[in-house]
Amino acid sequence: MAQRGQRQSGATRTAPRTQRRARDVDNEGIIPVLARAVREVEAAAQRGRVRPAGRTKFQVVALLVREERARIKADGTSSEAQRAEQLKRLDGIATILAKTAARDTSLLALLGEDAVIPESARSLRREMLEAAGIEQAPEEDAPAEAAAGPAAATERRVVPQSVVSRQLANPFLAPDFASAVQHRPRTGRLASWELLGPLFRSFEYGGDSSCMDLPDPTSVRVPGGRELMRHQAQVVAAAASGHRTFLLADEPGLGKTAQALLAAQAADAYPLLAVVPNVVKANWAHEAELWTPGHPATVVHGDGHTMDGFADIVVVNYEVLDRHVGWLGDLGFKGMVVDEAHFIKNKSSQRSQHVLQLSERIRARTMRPLLMALTGTPLINDIEDFRAIWQFLGWIDEKKPRAELMASLDETGLTPADSGFYAAARASVIDLGIVRRRKVDVASDIPDRRIADLPVELDDEAGRSIRAAEQELARRLVSRYEMALATRTSGATVEGIDHDLVRRVAGWEREEAAKAKAGENVFGVMRRIGQAKAGLAADYAAQLARSVGKVVFFAKHVDVMDAAEETFARRGLRYASIRGDQTPKVRQKNIDAFVGDPEVAVVVCSLTAAGVGLNLQVASNVVLAELSWTDAEQTQAIDRVHRIGQGDPVTAWRIIAAQTIDGKIAQLIDSKAGLAARALDGSDEEVSSSADVQLEALVALLTDALSTSG
Known part of the structure; x- marks a missing residue:
């Protein structure tokens, strides 16, 4: 009896230790930290609009989920089952983020590739990583615009020790006596103009x-x-x-x-x-x-x-x-x-x-x-x-x-x-x-380039939702126009559509949309179009890679890049990725992989992070999955490929969602392409130097809606 009791007692002690080890594994690392944080943000969203502290937490959780997903996928030390389980837990966190953003759509702006990451978010990220017991890399460069003001900027100023050493080695700058010759301001006949x-x-x-x-x-x-x-x-x-x-x-x-x-x-x-x-x-x-x-x-x-x-x-x-x-x-x-x-x-x-x-x-x-x-x-x-x-x-x-x-x-x-x-x-x-x-003038050996629009039909639920969102936006514009018309005090009347009023209404809408950057406005609609096109654009890029060789894939938003990479992975295509949140070492490693490894078929690039300073001329085909708001950004992306040393004609395939505002915006971008040509290249092309694509898109949407209703 005593022995049986001892064995039972030992069994009783052993079971909790096993359970405790399992719980410890579940609670190790960053995932449980993210799970607790995302539940807190979800609870805040259920109570009403998320406050600034909650918005910061939402953004940091999204960033760390993205980083952890990439780490797990690249982890060769874990088994397939372990990776699948971790990715499943991250998907659960991502689902809560999505539901929370659906409650407060202003949170979507925090997920953009070009979203500003303030110092408060960087600080919280460090705290979460510390709580997870993760050793952190050296702090990344913080945006200058995140400064709270001149005083805060002054407090952050530093003098590297090696600069101090240089100054001590040569404390007196060599004087430039010529600089003492000051040009006196001229007071000629143009002084009053x-x-x-x-x-x-x-x-x-x-x-x-x-x-x-x-x-x-x-x-x-x-x-x-x-x-x-x-x-x-x-x-x-x-x-x-x-x-x-x-x-x-x-x-x-x-x-x-x-x-x-x-x-x-x-x-x-x-x-x-x-x-x-x-x-x-x-x-x-x-x-x-x-x-x-x-x-x-x-x-x-x-x-x-x-x-x-x-x-x-x-x-x-x-x-x-x-x-x-x-x-x-x-x-x-x-x-x-x-x-x-x-x-x-x-x-x-x-x-x-x-x-x-x-x-x-x-x-x-x-x-x-x-x-x-x-x-x-x-x-x-x-x-x-x-x-x-x-x-x-x-x-x-x-x-x-x-x-x-x-x-x-x-x-x-x-x-x-x-x-x-x-x-x-x-x-x-x-x-x-x-x-x-x-x-064309100084490097005639560079082959021609062309931009080819590839319309795609969004005939699924996402497409219907986008068209409904466009219609709702058009209805709101018409309502504002009619209200402004009804409350006009000047007494002026215009036959048909008052185009001056149309532009004012479009301007009001654009100003409000620029502040919100989410919801059923022109920015939100364009983002949803990009999400809906992501899989189709990636499919086309995959076909190109199979038939003509390496392809450069550009997108504006992180979720579009994520969807494209998942498509390439399913199709068995190796890809590299160039994003704004990468360290310089990781970024260069991915560039080298695309340029030097014949097995890496596609490089998935952020428009904002990879649109300048890269030489990707190993490819001659570019897929633009999302439209930029400026021709300049589009040109910069294409010219990662169309540059000195390129031996093949370059084609940029611009994916356009048919029967949506996407097509109109593509036309507006093209109409602005002549600004630099007119100002700098001697072109006679007529363009408006201050035309704004976002404004003009809203003008077109409202004008079409008024014409249809009339």
Whole structure:
């Protein structure tokens, strides 16, 4: 009896230990942390609109679910059954996220590839990973726009230790006595004229191609047996002859990075500062090693702990300028390059303010520094996209042209009241350093490209839901139009449709939609269209890969990329992925896999994260699964393939959802494609320089609805 009792007692103790181990396994890692968090957000949504803290938690859970899913799929140490069980638990969390977003549709905006990840979200992510016992990688670069204000930005500023060492080694910057010669402001006959508006309009009117006179190319020694093309050598020769400001606006794919690096070498503009998008900063260091190996480059990551403060070339991304703008302005740079300079077109953004501040401080320290703005798409929405770029280059200030441009305008003998002023003013600006060459003119060996629209029918439940959402949006627009018409106090009457009122109503709707970015508005409808097209677009890309070789697949939203990758996996196609949340090392690994591994058939790219700075010319077919809002973004994506070195004709297959607003938006994007051509390439194509695709799409939707109802 005693022995039996002891055995029973032992059994009683053993069973709980087994159960406890099972429970411990279930409660290990990040999944249980995410499960608890998502239940809290779900409960908040059931009580009403989710508050800011809950929205942050929703976004972080979605990010970590995405990361954990990718980790599990790549985990070769777990069994198939273990991976399936973990993925099943993640699917449960994802389902709760989806149901929560259905209750509060404003949460959908937090799932976008281009959604801002504030510092509060980054902090919560760190806390969740710590709670899961996961060792964290070094902190990623935080967006500058997440700053709470000037005081917060100042508090975050850092000075890397290697920079301190450089300053201690040489505490006195070599004075540039030439900089003491100050150009006095001219008080000529144009002093009382408002000139910036006419200067911008001079490009709106078009004219000859926009390229300054460039010298004949000189022989440029390039290491490793590489050769410069003639158009590249011309810019280097201009820098060698003393020209110091360039808006290098060559079409994408014509080698602007190499031109900038070699121009800096020709001008001896060291130390050189390069401000670039985060996704290309590693590539800049690589290009510097190729083209100017005698001038070491360093990349600033995060707080700059790993940078070399004694390097000749300092590469920093826009997102961390707020931390480093202090010491960068004091280092004594003799040159500054801003890559993808259209990123600074919004002068109210912190990134623009920091870039302009740095260029001012460099000009104050150095007489005639080398300043270069690089962009293949300098104009995106409006001719005034030039403003911040010209100010960075020192051609204008906040209110008027600076001395050199003012002197040139004065020499024309014309005023904005004279008919010949605009052509002369345009020439004056171009002579300051606008360099624009087209592929067809300077790289005739690059094959042609074409954009082919591929309509697809959405005849399932998703398609019916999208059409119903469009109809609801149209009904709301009509209702607002009729209400505005009924409450009009001016007494004016218009026969038929009042098109001025239509535009005002569309403008009201667009403003509200831009704030919400979710729900039954134009943004929500377009996102749903993208989701519905995802599988069809991926199927077509898979067919292309089987028949013609490697394919580049572009999408705007993460869920569309996820759906495409699942389709490729089901079809047995190997793929690589380029996304905004990847570390530079992972990103480069995926690029190398697509470019170098013949078995990797497709690369799935984010429009925002992979649309610049990549060379994917190993492929000649591009699938655009979702439409961009600008022709510039679409062009940048295609030009990852259509560039120097491409040997085959390039085709971009644009997937269009038939019988939806998708087709109209494609037409509007194409109608805006002439802005840069008209302003810079001498095209006579008539375009509206300030047309807004979102606004025009709503105008078309409302006009069609009124015509039908009438």
